[in-house]
Amino acid sequence: MSLREIVSKPDLLLPGHSACPGCPSAIALRMALKALGEKTVLVIPASCSSVYQGIYPGESFNVIVYNVAFASAAAVASGIRRALTKKGYTDVNVVVWGGDGGLVDIGMATMSGAAERGEDLIAICYDNEAYMNTGIQRSGATPPGAWTTTTWTGKTEIKKPMPFIMLEHGARYVATASVGYPIDIYNKVKKAASLRGEGFRYIHILAPDPPGWRFDASLTVELGKLAVNTGFWPLWEAEVINGKIKFRLNPPSNKLLDPSKRVPIEKFIEKQGRFRVAKEFHLRKLHQQMDFYWQLVKAYLSISKD
Amino acid sequence: MSEVLALTGNEAVAWGVRLSRVEVVAAYPITPQTVIVEKLSEWVEGGELDAEYIRVESEHSAMSAVIGASAAGARAFTATSSHGLFYMYEMVAFAAGARVPVVMGVVNRFVGPPWNIWADWMDALATRDLGWIQIWVSNNQEALDSIIQAYRIAEDKHVLLPVMVMLEGFVLSHTSAPVRVPDQKDVDEFLPSYNPPHYVLNPEISKTFGFGNIVWPWDTVHLRWDMHKAMLSAKGVIRRVVREYEERFGVNHGGLIKEYKVDDAEVVIVSMASIAETAEIVVDELRKEGLKVGALKIRFFRPFPTKEVIKALKDKYRVVVVERDISLGHDGVLAMELRSVLHRYDLQIPVYSISLGLGGDEILPRQIKKVVKEVM
Ligand SMILES: Cc1ncc(C[n+]2csc(CCOP(=O)(O)OP(=O)(O)O)c2C)c(N)n1
Ligand code: SF4
Ligand SMILES: [Mg+2]
Numbered sequence: 001m002s003l004r005e006i007v008s009k010p011d012l013l014l015p016g017h018s019a020c021p022g023c024p025s026a027i028a029l030r031m032a033l034k035a036l037g038e039k040t041v042l043v044i045p046a047s048c049s050s051v052y053q054g055i056y057p058g059e060s061f062n063v064i065v066y067n068v069a070f071a072s073a074a075a076v077a078s079g080i081r082r083a084l085t086k087k088g089y090t091d092v093n094v095v096v097w098g099g100d101g102g103l104v105d106i107g108m109a110t111m112s113g114a115a116e117r118g119e120d121l122i123a124i125c126y127d128n129e130a131y132m133n134t135g136i137q138r139s140g141a142t143p144p145g146a147w148t149t150t151t152w153t154g155k156t157e158i159k160k161p162m163p164f165i166m167l168e169h170g171a172r173y174v175a176t177a178s179v180g181y182p183i184d185i186y187n188k189v190k191k192a193a194s195l196r197g198e199g200f201r202y203i204h205i206l207a208p209d210p211p212g213w214r215f216d217a218s219l220t221v222e223l224g225k226l227a228v229n230t231g232f233w234p235l236w237e238a239e240v241i242n243g244k245i246k247f248r249l250n251p252p253s254n255k256l257l258d259p260s261k262r263v264p265i266e267k268f269i270e271k272q273g274r275f276r277v278a279k280e281f282h283l284r285k286l287h288q289q290m291d292f293y294w295q296l297v298k299a300y301l302s303i304s305k306d
Numbered sequence: 307m308s309e310v311l312a313l314t315g316n317e318a319v320a321w322g323v324r325l326s327r328v329e330v331v332a333a334y335p336i337t338p339q340t341v342i343v344e345k346l347s348e349w350v351e352g353g354e355l356d357a358e359y360i361r362v363e364s365e366h367s368a369m370s371a372v373i374g375a376s377a378a379g380a381r382a383f384t385a386t387s388s389h390g391l392f393y394m395y396e397m398v399a400f401a402a403g404a405r406v407p408v409v410m411g412v413v414n415r416f417v418g419p420p421w422n423i424w425a426d427w428m429d430a431l432a433t434r435d436l437g438w439i440q441i442w443v444s445n446n447q448e449a450l451d452s453i454i455q456a457y458r459i460a461e462d463k464h465v466l467l468p469v470m471v472m473l474e475g476f477v478l479s480h481t482s483a484p485v486r487v488p489d490q491k492d493v494d495e496f497l498p499s500y501n502p503p504h505y506v507l508n509p510e511i512s513k514t515f516g517f518g519n520i521v522w523p524w525d526t527v528h529l530r531w532d533m534h535k536a537m538l539s540a541k542g543v544i545r546r547v548v549r550e551y552e553e554r555f556g557v558n559h560g561g562l563i564k565e566y567k568v569d570d571a572e573v574v575i576v577s578m579a580s581i582a583e584t585a586e587i588v589v590d591e592l593r594k595e596g597l598k599v600g601a602l603k604i605r606f607f608r609p610f611p612t613k614e615v616i617k618a619l620k621d622k623y624r625v626v627v628v629e630r631d632i633s634l635g636h637d638g639v640l641a642m643e644l645r646s647v648l649h650r651y652d653l654q655i656p657v658y659s660i661s662l663g664l665g666g667d668e669i670l671p672r673q674i675k676k677v678v679k680e681v682m
Contacts, residue, residue, distance in 0.1 A: 039509045043374070051520060059516035064509055066377060067518030068370070069396050075367035079332060079374025079382070080507050082358035086329050086380055089510050110370070113363030 006186050009034045017060035019052035022217030024179040024207035024224065025126045026052065029061070029097065031182045032124055035189035038063060040093040041080055045073040045102035048133045049126075071106040073098050074114035077121050085120070093193055096123040100141035101131045104162045108140075111202075115169035118199040122192045125162065125202075126179075128209035136212045143232075144285035145269075145278030147214075154277045158289035163204040164296050167238050167245070172199035175237035175250075178206040180224025184250060188237060206233045214273025223271060228253060231262040231290055234297050238304075247300035257298070265290070308492070308555075313485040315478030316341035318446040319385065319411045319471065321485070322453025324355045325493040326409075329380040329500075332360035332371035337423045338475035339387040339413040346383075365390040369397035369410075376406035377517070379506040381457065381499070385411035387475065388429045392417060395433070401468045402437025402533065404518070407460030407500070408468045409453060410438075414579070414630075415475040416665040424666020425474035427579070427631040431639050437533050439469040439540055440607040442578040446483045448559040449473050451551065454488075454497055458547045463503045464539040474630070476666065477580045488555050496554050537609045544606060562611035564603040565618055567593070571600030572623040573678055576644060578604045581628050581662075581669060588674045599678060610643060616651050619644075624681045625657045628674055632661040656681070 012033035019026040025048055033040070040063040044050050050067045054060045068076045073096045081094045096103070096111075103111055103125040114121060130148050131137040138148040140160040147154060167174040173195050175188040185205060192201040208223035210216065215223060227233040229252060238247040249257070256262050265286065269275045278286075313321065320342050323331070331350065333343040349355040358375075362368045365386050372382035386394065391412060401408055416426035430440065439459060441452045449471065456469040473479055505512040521529065545561050552558040566586045568574055575585040582603035592599045602618055604611065619625060625648075627641040636642070641659030648655055658681055663669040 038514075041378075041507050041509065050518075053516060053519050056516075056519055056521040056525060059514075059519060061516060062514055064507055064512065064514055065516040065519070066374070066507055067516070068373075069400055071366060072370035072373075072397060072400075075332075075362060075370035076374035078360055078362070078367075079330060079371035079376075080378040081374075082330050082360055082371070083375040083378035083380035083382070084508060086358045087378075087508075089508055092509055109363055110367050113367055116363070117361065 001183070001186065003183055006034055006183060012038065012062040014060040014062050016058070017052045017054060019048065020211055020217065022210040022220040023052070024128060024209055024220050025049055027179050027182060027220065028126050028185055028205045028207060031185040032189045033063065035186045036093050036095060036193055039091065040064070040095055041066065043068055043073050043077040043080065043094070043096050045098045045107060046070040046133065047099035047102050049097060049099070051133060070102055071110055073102060073107055074110040074121065074123060078114050078117070078119045081120050090197060093196065094121050096121060098125060099132070100125060100127040100129060100139045104160055105140045112169065115166055115171050115200045115202070120197060120199060122201045122203070124189070125204045126207040127204055128207040128212055130212050132209055132212045144289060145275050145282030147274045147277045152277070154279065154282045156282070156285065158285060158292065161293060161296060163202065166202040170240050171202050173201040173237070173239050175203045176233065176235050177203060178224045178228050178233055178235060179208060180221050180228055181235070184235065215271055219271060223268070226263065226268040226271070229263040230265045230268045231256050231259065231294065232265060232268055234293060236297060238300065245300060245304050247304040249297065249301070308486050308488045310484050310486050312482045313446055314341065314480055314482050315446045315449050315473045316413065316480070317345060318450040318485050319453055319473065320345035321487055322450040323383050324349055325488065325490060326381065326454055326457050326497055327499065328357055328383040330358045330360065330372065330375035330382040331384070332362050332368045332375070332382070333384045334362055334365045334368045334386065334390060336387045336390040338415060338479040339385050339390070339411065341479070342385040342411055365394040366397055369394040369401060372408045373397060373401050373404055373406050376408045377404060377507050379500070379502050379508060382408045384408070385413070387413040388415035388417050391429045391433065398433050398438065399436045405466045406468060407466055409456045409460060410468065410470050411453070412470050412472045413475050413479045414472055422665045423475065425477050425630060425663065426665050427629065430470060430472050431631050434608065437467060437537070438608065439467055440472060441469065442472045442605060442607055444559070444580055444582045444603065446478060447485050447557065449478065450485055450487065451555070451557055451559060454493060455547050455551055458497055459540060459543055461500050462543045465536050465543055467533070467536055467540065472579065474580050492554060496551065540609050560603060560605045562606040563614045563618065564605055566601040568600035568602055568618050570598055572598045573626060573682055574619060574622050575599065575601045575626050575628060575674065575678065576604065576640065577601070577628045578607065578640065579630070581630065584669055584671060585628060585674065588671045588678070591671065592675060592678060597682060604640065610647065612647050615644065615647055619648065619655060620653055622655055625655055626678055626681060627657060627659050628662055630663045632664065
């Protein structure tokens, strides 16, 4: 579907929300809601999204929204889904919309449980690589070398490979996406919604965050593209059908298996203030992270060849 | 037709859930509650109970899932104990704030360390101020009946608060007793299916709305006030539900409180849970010795039965509270509650507090008798 067609769909993210200028979460949510439509219940753990939707009695997300405790989203959504199923309402999208803190860290066990049970949900993580709502603290999804207010001299560990972890749960559909590619977000959410009734679906959207990553608000989409083109964040999707994994790289990542085809990572790093503290060993770690992610990609590609 | 079965306290709770036609169960095992979740699973798998069963990965998720299910319009149940209750604590508070009328069985157990799986009230008492209605039961029959009553109370449109039903680990949970299991048809008439009087998380039924986003302090005060009012209205609802239950099923375990030979008593033993039954034995024995003693059981700890307690105790000489808890560094929790009520009504009745049976330690009638005699 073309961007023009997507944009012409009703906007369920209403004007008047209070996200920062250039907010990647709002861009991604706008796309996701266009794909999901009105018959959707959003379950939102503590995060920027629980704040920028507006203050009571205002509400700028024009679907049913349930704001829940930080670690609880996938479990609350499981309860909603089962109740609706029990009462015969099967064509409603029950969707977890959360940050990397809520889904990758504190809610990890909850996500794991819901995925293992094959709950008929879509979980979408907008990953801005830190706890932004509480003032830019490190999360398990923060990359090496990044400054945060709990890693003043740069994080030393690599980013938790959450989408791969969800895939290993046997989730029905898992995809990565980036705010640099909004049509891809739309298509992947649409795909996930089309698999309603078939189990747990997970989409992990990299979300370059102007205040948290320290860049100008006009550059959100550009950084989203650079993250992919440098090979920092490969775009892929995978389906698990009867225990068989069908994994594929999406453009433009499908051209980037060969590292020489990638835009140098420095182009991505130099545009962000958060990497200013990064030392040589941080950058080595960052390269290791990229190698690690691409090794996983290759492994899954080779598994799904036969 | 109703029938009498030999049931443990846990089985009695499970029967209460089954008869209440609960639609979503989410639970996690912990001793001594485990039999409840096992029994319910067996019935759901066998088709005796037509419910969705969510086999969650933790108690935090168990409470989260029943909150979601209830907010989407289903009747939901969970059960836990001790460490499990503490693990879900955040969501226990959330359930009350979200005004979901879920019911939870709490099989009271000590919270470690050390590991101790036996009865203690410290688990449920720690949730006192969160906005849950609390029923403390004294026997297995009451456990079953209280679950059914709990849904009627919780789902009343003047209440809409969650209810905990407490039974002591092993003392009741693993001890068999004859229990009359009411007829399903009678229960269906007493407890119609849950029909939420408000918006539900279902776009096929409710218009778009948002729940739980940021609320300013001045609006939050109103939400809290509404919860407090609902707690207070619950007292009237409880009295009515208990009366109707007695009319239909012929059993009465007490309303907010249960009195035993209190009228002419000089000293009253106040307690909850199974200790309340021990207290009645003590009363009979002391009366044989010519001492005017009575027993008062607090059946509903929240909302606190202020009026009933004042009416029962206002002309008494001494009050002895026997409880399976202690607020370390201060006193027994129930004793503190009683003193606050008596003080508010300007009654200068000495309240003696005995904390007994912690971590499942034995509670012997002679221990209670000794204290009562000392204060007379
Ligand atoms: C149990 C608990 N611990 C801590 C918090 C405080 N808290 C609220 S939002 C948040 C960070 C959210 O981070 P993330 O999920 O990445 O979303 P973002 O703010 O980046 O959008 C934290 C730590 C909380 N609400 N609950
Ligand atoms: S901190 Fe980031 S995610 Fe949060 S509102 Fe601002 S731009 Fe959006
Ligand atoms: Mg974040």
